[in-house]
Amino acid sequence: VQLVQSGAEVKKPGDSLKISCKGSGYSFSNYWIGWVRQMPGKGLEWMGIVYPGDSENRYSPSFQGQVTISADKSIGTAYLQWSSLKASDTGIYYCVRRSDYGFHYGLDVWGQGTTVSVSS
Amino acid sequence: QSVLTQPPSTSGTPGQRVTISCSGSSSNIGSNSVNWYQQLPRTAPKLLIYNTHERPSGVPDRFSGSKSGTSASLAISGLQSEDEADYYCATWDGSLNAYVFGTATKVTVL
Numbered sequence: 436v437q438l439v440q441s442g443a444e445v446k447k448p449g450d451s452l453k454i455s456c457k458g459s460g461y462s463f464s465n466y467w468i469g470w471v472r473q474m475p476g477k478g479l480e481w482m483g484i485v486y487p488g489d490s491e492n493r494y495s496p497s498f499q500g501q502v503t504i505s506a507d508k509s510i511g512t513a514y515l516q517w518s519s520l521k522a523s524d525t526g527i528y529y530c531v532r533r534s535d536y537g538f539h540y541g542l543d544v545w546g547q548g549t550t551v552s553v554s555s
Numbered sequence: 556q557s558v559l560t561q562p563p564s565t566s567g568t569p570g571q572r573v574t575i576s577c578s579g580s581s582s583n584i585g586s587n588s589v590n591w592y593q594q595l596p597r598t599a600p601k602l603l604i605y606n607t608h609e610r611p612s613g614v615p616d617r618f619s620g621s622k623s624g625t626s627a628s629l630a631i632s633g634l635q636s637e638d639e640a641d642y643y644c645a646t647w648d649g650s651l652n653a654y655v656f657g658t659a660t661k662v663t664v665l
Contacts, residue, residue: 479592497653540588545599
């Protein structure tokens with residue numbers, strides 16, 4: 436069971452970006468996939484989640500309207516995208532699998548992280 | 556600022572027992588199970604404790620979790636050098652309608 440994320444990105448403010456997270460070793464459609472941000476030297480922040488089976492998504496209030504979370508179950512891949520990056524979007528982004536027993540049972544699989552650097 | 560508060564750091568010598576607290580409120584810890592994550596330096600976090608006190612396969616029984624009211628704790632007994640890491644508590648917050656992480660505690664093995 437693993438989540439493999441796309442590689443590091445270096446972008447300019449105002450650029451658009453879409454990073455990916457490919458699941459393998461389990462039934463991708465049946466588990467919620469979430470995204471977690473870690474800004475440089477800071478803690479973990481929950482961004483939102485998507486259910487690949489029907490593409491339902493839910494966002495943390497802090498990230499609603501700032502990013503788009505989606506998934507394509509046909510290729511077992513989830514995405515996190517920005518339409519206009521800001522310098523404050525710089526950080527490491529982890530995709531995570533939520534346990535099929537819900538948040539009580541935690542985020543049981545983590546991707547390796549994708550580093551996003553935004554600078555003029 | 557996170558709604559779950561942890562001490563910024565704690566330390567111990569090898570073999571000692573250390574505990575990490577996580578303080579929340581009735582809308583998060585008070586009404587939901589707590590999870591703990593371990594983040595070793597320069598690596599992705601890993602689930603350490605789920606459902607307040609259960610350990611995933613492969614996690615040593617030196618790690619234990621508990622909860623009382625609106626606070627939770629992680630205990631590490633028989634501290635080892637490889638336990639040096641950042642530790643995060645986390646739970647669902649019904650008021651924010653979001654999963655929330657604690658402020659992180661850095662454990663140093665002296």
